[in-house]
Amino acid sequence: MDASRLVLASASPRRLDLLAQIGVRPDLVAAADLDETPLADETPRLLALRLAKAKAGAVAALHSGAFVLAADTVVAVGRRILPKAETDDEVRQCLTLMSGRAHKVLTGVCVMGPDGRVAARLSETRLHMKRLTGQEIDAYVACGEGLGKAGGYGIQGRAGAFIMALEGSYTGVVGLPVYETVNLLTGLGYRP
DSSP: OOTTOEEEOOOOHHHHHHHHHTTOOOSEEOOOOOOOOOOTTOOHHHHHHHHHHHHHHHHHTTSTTSEEEEEEEEEEETTEEOOBOOSHHHHHHHHHHHTTSEEEEEEEEEEEOTTSOEEEEEEEEEEEEOOOOHHHHHHHHHHTTTTTSBTTOOTTTGGGGGEEEEESOHHHHHTOOHHHHHHHHHHTTOOO
16 A cells, blocks of 8 residues: 555544545545453543554554554543443433533544554543533433434534533544644654
8 A cells, every 4th residue: 555545543424524624535444343441440541542542553454554543532520431322321321420510522543654653642621511401411312413422422513502611622522633633644754
C-alpha cells in the first residue's frame, strides 16, 4: 500500500465528518472489532488511550504500509466510566447520573505510520450538564439520539442544549479532536 494512504480504524460517521471538515479523506475505513471492557482498576484516561492504540494496532496489522488513525471516546463521572449506551434504559441512566453535574469526555487518538512509528494523545474535556427534568430525559430517550454513543448522548444533536459549559475540545467530545489529530498525522509525515 502507498505510504500516503490513510486508513481510518473507525466506522463512526462523526469521525469521517470531522476529518472532512479539515480536508482529510481516508482512503479506507476499517473498523477494529475489540473487547472494550475496562481492565480492573483502569482509569477513564488510560482506557481511552489503550483502546485507541489497540484499535490502531489491530488495523495496522492488516494494512501495512499505510497511515492508520484510530480513536476512542470515554465519558466519565469521576472515575466511573459510563457505557456506550445500547438501550433506552442505559441512555436514561447516563443522563440521570450526569444531570446537574460535571463530567469528562476523554478521547484517545493514535496514529501509526507506515514506518511503524506510533504517536498518541489524549483530549480531555470537562462539561457541565444542566439539571434535567424527567420530561427532558424522556424526550431525549424517545428521540433515539443517545443510542450507540458513549455516555448516552451526542453533543452535536439535541443534547447540545443540555450543556451549560465546556472546557476543552468540542470536536473531542464529538469523537475526534481535530487539533490533536492533525498534529499527530503531520508529525509522522502524513500529507493529504
